[in-house]
Amino acid sequence: MEYVEILRARRVLIWYAVAVVATAALNLLSLRAHVSVQSTDMDIHGKIPLAAILVGSAFVAFILASCVAPGLSNEGNTTAISWTRPMPRWVIALRYVAVDVSAIALGYALCVATVLGILAFYGLGRAIAIDSYIPDGLALALGTVVMWYGLLVAASARFPGRGGMIAGLSWGAVFVLAVLGQLPLPWLIHDLVVALNYLNPAEYINGAANSHANHVVALTGVWREIVPWCIGIAGIVAGIRLWSTREA
Amino acid sequence: MIGISHLSKRYRDVIAVDDVTLEIPSGSVCGLLGRNGAGKTTTFKCLLGFAKPDSGEVRFDGEPLAPHTFIKLGYVPERPALYGWMTVGQHLEVVRRTQPGYDEAFARELIATFRLDEKKRTRRLSKGQQTAVSLIIALATRPSLLILDEPASGLDPVMQRVVLDLLIDAATSGATVLISSHQIGQIDRAADRVAIMRDGKIVVSGNLDDLRAAARVVEATFAGDVPDLGTLGSEMRIERVGTSVRAHANSSADAVAARFGALGAVGVRVLDRSLEDIFLDAVDDGGHS
Numbered sequence: 001m002e003y004v005e006i007l008r009a010r011r012v013l014i015w016y017a018v019a020v021v022a023t024a025a026l027n028l029l030s031l032r033a034h035v036s037v038q039s040t041d042m043d044i045h046g047k048i049p050l051a052a053i054l055v056g057s058a059f060v061a062f063i064l065a066s067c068v069a070p071g072l073s074n075e076g077n078t079t080a081i082s083w084t085r086p087m088p089r090w091v092i093a094l095r096y097v098a099v100d101v102s103a104i105a106l107g108y109a110l111c112v113a114t115v116l117g118i119l120a121f122y123g124l125g126r127a128i129a130i131d132s133y134i135p136d137g138l139a140l141a142l143g144t145v146v147m148w149y150g151l152l153v154a155a156s157a158r159f160p161g162r163g164g165m166i167a168g169l170s171w172g173a174v175f176v177l178a179v180l181g182q183l184p185l186p187w188l189i190h191d192l193v194v195a196l197n198y199l200n201p202a203e204y205i206n207g208a209a210n211s212h213a214n215h216v217v218a219l220t221g222v223w224r225e226i227v228p229w230c231i232g233i234a235g236i237v238a239g240i241r242l243w244s245t246r247e248a
Numbered sequence: 249m250i251g252i253s254h255l256s257k258r259y260r261d262v263i264a265v266d267d268v269t270l271e272i273p274s275g276s277v278c279g280l281l282g283r284n285g286a287g288k289t290t291t292f293k294c295l296l297g298f299a300k301p302d303s304g305e306v307r308f309d310g311e312p313l314a315p316h317t318f319i320k321l322g323y324v325p326e327r328p329a330l331y332g333w334m335t336v337g338q339h340l341e342v343v344r345r346t347q348p349g350y351d352e353a354f355a356r357e358l359i360a361t362f363r364l365d366e367k368k369r370t371r372r373l374s375k376g377q378q379t380a381v382s383l384i385i386a387l388a389t390r391p392s393l394l395i396l397d398e399p400a401s402g403l404d405p406v407m408q409r410v411v412l413d414l415l416i417d418a419a420t421s422g423a424t425v426l427i428s429s430h431q432i433g434q435i436d437r438a439a440d441r442v443a444i445m446r447d448g449k450i451v452v453s454g455n456l457d458d459l460r461a462a463a464r465v466v467e468a469t470f471a472g473d474v475p476d477l478g479t480l481g482s483e484m485r486i487e488r489v490g491t492s493v494r495a496h497a498n499s500s501a502d503a504v505a506a507r508f509g510a511l512g513a514v515g516v517r518v519l520d521r522s523l524e525d526i527f528l529d530a531v532d533d534g535g536h537s
Binding site: 001003004007011075078079080081083084085086087088089247248 | 321338377
């Protein structure tokens with residue numbers, strides 16, 4: 001049954017790859033003039049942490065996750081096919097998730113490779129700093145992507161055919177929550193916003209990237225990396241459960 | 249064999265299926281009839297596990313529904329439920345990958361019969377062609393249990409005949425077929441058993457020939473105005489057309505014919521009723537079934 005999701009993910013990946021390559025091409029064109037003037041300065045003084053590239057690429061993977069996460073929800077109109085296969089529904093859902101996660105990992109790797117390729121093209125490979133933050137950066141990046149995916153799966157599991165809309169609205173919710181988290185709101189509303197921001201994957205990345213920012217998510221060290229994974233996996237489990245037990 | 253025992257399903261205040269009990273033996277085609285909202289589709293949903301019944305049980309060949317039941321069960325939904333962005337061939341690939349009993353040669357034969365293009369996306373097919381794809385998905389594994397909700401909807405008369413022939417062939421090979429349709433002629437042709445639902449209940453069920461024999465009409469013609477029929481009007485459904493009277497007498501046909509004779513009828517005929525008559529009688533709130 002995962003064949004359907006493989007086809008669906010393949011379509012998404014093709015469009016995603018086209019978008020990434022097109023964006024890279026535009027960046028190359030715009031960087032050409034910029035780098036030709038300042039490349040000497042960057043080579044001498046600038047360092048580009050690989051961890052930052054890994055974490056920054058998570059935002060691009062969020063887009064891919066938003067496209068594949070509604071897969072189970074999209075099965076709402078085709079349960080006559082998907083629910084009449086001779087296997088438990090949770091197995092079908094788990095296989096869908098496996099396909100989605102593989103597609104997201106592939107898309108993430110493509111994004112990182114594209115960024116590194118652009119830097120290498122301009123001879124900035126030596127400016128990439130390989131330091132001890134790379135494992136932490138990778139764990140945080142992948143954790144927030146899994147968190148984003150898991151929350152979307154859980155939120156859309158009981159809304160057949162509405163997964164795309166929910167994924168779209170979630171982007172708005174993420175930015176609104178992030179902005180509200182920085183505003184001086186009455187304490188009760190502020191506490192509510194802060195609590196909701198613990199479910200906002202962008203806030204985990206934002207806090208890690210900017211050490212001077214007013215952190216809404218007050219987690220440090222390894223907890224900032226573990227919590228997104230836990231929320232993401234819990235979301236996936238809840239989504240599978242909700243989808244498998246709903247009525248058509 | 250499909251066995252339904254005391255099945256009930258309620259949606260908030262509405263009782264969609266009310267204590268339905270039905271047994272369909274192997275090698276039999278059972279037509280499930282009823283007006284819109286009678287509970288046919290909800291019954292199917294409960295059968296397939298798409299909806300959880302509040303009470304009662306369903307058994308397929310003596311076993312409760314389980315994932316492996318779908319190895320031998322084919323289902324055609326009321327509205328074609330296909331992936332619009334996938335081709336006909338990709339739909340069959342889904343079946344090939346998931347159903348051990350997939351018969352490639354038979355699937356190709358059905359595609360040729362329904363004149364479908366395997367490379368065409370299903371969203372570009374007509375409603376009838378989409379129904380045909382749903383039928384092929386259900387039939388390509390040669391299932392021994394078939395549940396079909398309006399399977400000939402949107403098909404042209406030639407294809408409707410083909411579908412009915414396929415179902416009769418399946419039943420002849422020992423399959424159990426449960427089919428719902430608003431086209432009574434289809435049921436009349438394909439089914440050997442019928443069950444009629446009204447307000448979530450089965451109000452009539454049994455062998456079609458037996459039902460026809462038990463449900464008879466007495467038609468009487470009078471020379472002038474129809475005389476006072478006495479208590480007949482309250483005992484059974486009476487239709488008057490000019491100087492003729494039709495009495496839905498069922499098992500008391502001979503006695504009613506004699507009463508018409510005594511009332512001075514110049515012509516009296518006892519007729520077997522059609523399935524349509526039986527259906528209309530059963531779903532008529534004020535009727536006698």
